[in-house]
Each structure stands twice: as C-alpha cells, then as structure tokens.
Amino acid sequence: GTIDNDIASSEYTIGFMTCLNTICDCIDKLKDTSSSHQRCSVIEVMGRYCGDLAIFSGIAEGAELTVSPDHRPSDEEIFRKLRRLKAQKKGHAVVVVSENLLDVNELGKRIQEETGFETKVEILGRLQRGGSPCAFDRVLAARFASRAIELLDEGMPSTGRVIGLKSGEVHDYEINEALALKRNSHKDLVSLIDLLQ
Helix, strand or coil: CCCCCCCCCCCCCCCHHHHHHHHHHHHHHHHHHHHHCCEEEEEEECCCCCCHHHHHHHHHCCCCEEEECCECCCHHHHHHHHHHHHHCCCCCEEEEEECCCCCHHHHHHHHHHHHCCEEEEEECHHHHHCCCCCHHHHHHHHHHHHHHHHHHHCCCCCCCEEEEEECCEEEEEEHHHHHHCCCCCCHHHHHHHHHHC
C-alpha cells in the first residue's frame, strides 16, 4: 500500500483513494474561505515523485491550475492564467501542486506579486495520511488479501510476489517483473486537465 499510487504493477494502490478523498475534503473547505475572501489558494499535496494525487484532486475539485510531474505549466503560464481570472473578476482560484516540484511558498509570493490575487499557501502534509480507509480501499485490500491466500494455497512462496490491479482485475507478478514495469502516466487525465483548465 502507498497513498502516492506510485507502484507500476497496480493501477490503484491501497490508500490512494482514501488520501484522495481527504485531499478533496480539505480543498472543499479551503475553497469556502478562498471564495469568501477572493483569494488564490496554492495547495501542496503529497505524492513523492508521482503526480497522481495532484492530477486526480485537481480534476475532482475543478482546480484552476494543476502542477504535477506529468503536467507542468511554466511559471509564466500560471501567472497568465491567474491574471486572466483576476481580470474576469473571478472570486477565487485554486492551484494544486504536487510536492517535490517547487517551493510553494515562493510560488505563492510570486503569484501575489505577478497577478494581484491575495494568495495563501496550504501544505496539507501529514493530514493526508490519516483517517479511516474509504470503501474503495477496504474492498481493494480484501481483494488483494484474497489473491494472496489463493497463491499460498497454490503453493507459491510467501515472498517474492506482488499483487496489483490491472484493468479492474487482480493480478500477481514476480517481484522483479513488477519492478520492471513502467508506471501509467494517465495521459488521458493530463489531456482532461488541459481541456478543463
């Protein structure tokens, strides 16, 4: 399990959807404040070097901008978009940023200077890691556990196998095979971000 969804042998990892739901809940609350004060909120989400949490939450929350390893607008593109929103009298803006890409505090200062939007930075940090698992993650964990038991019953060794989700089906891999797989970059979702934002 990893909240980052950075294991190539599974489309979704145990913990990812729970973390995503937590992020969406936080952004919903921040949007209320941001809107009432006509602010830009720069929100850093976890993910280590995987941008799935930023991409999924950016789409789910209707963020004005999403910055991730797979979707990296330039600083000038960010400022231009926010200037346009400010000129259109948009009441607020949400910018979701994947961790480890840039200094969000510095980005927040520059957004305020370059666009005139009062800007607040929120680093969700460890808040994203806690809480009760969502239903999707509970079911996913049960499916993975069931497959692990089947493998043991079939005489497979108790180590050296990785279980994951592929096209909605539970699969297992030899560990070196799993490590050699390339992670899905969600090109369809990156294209969706470009369309929506």
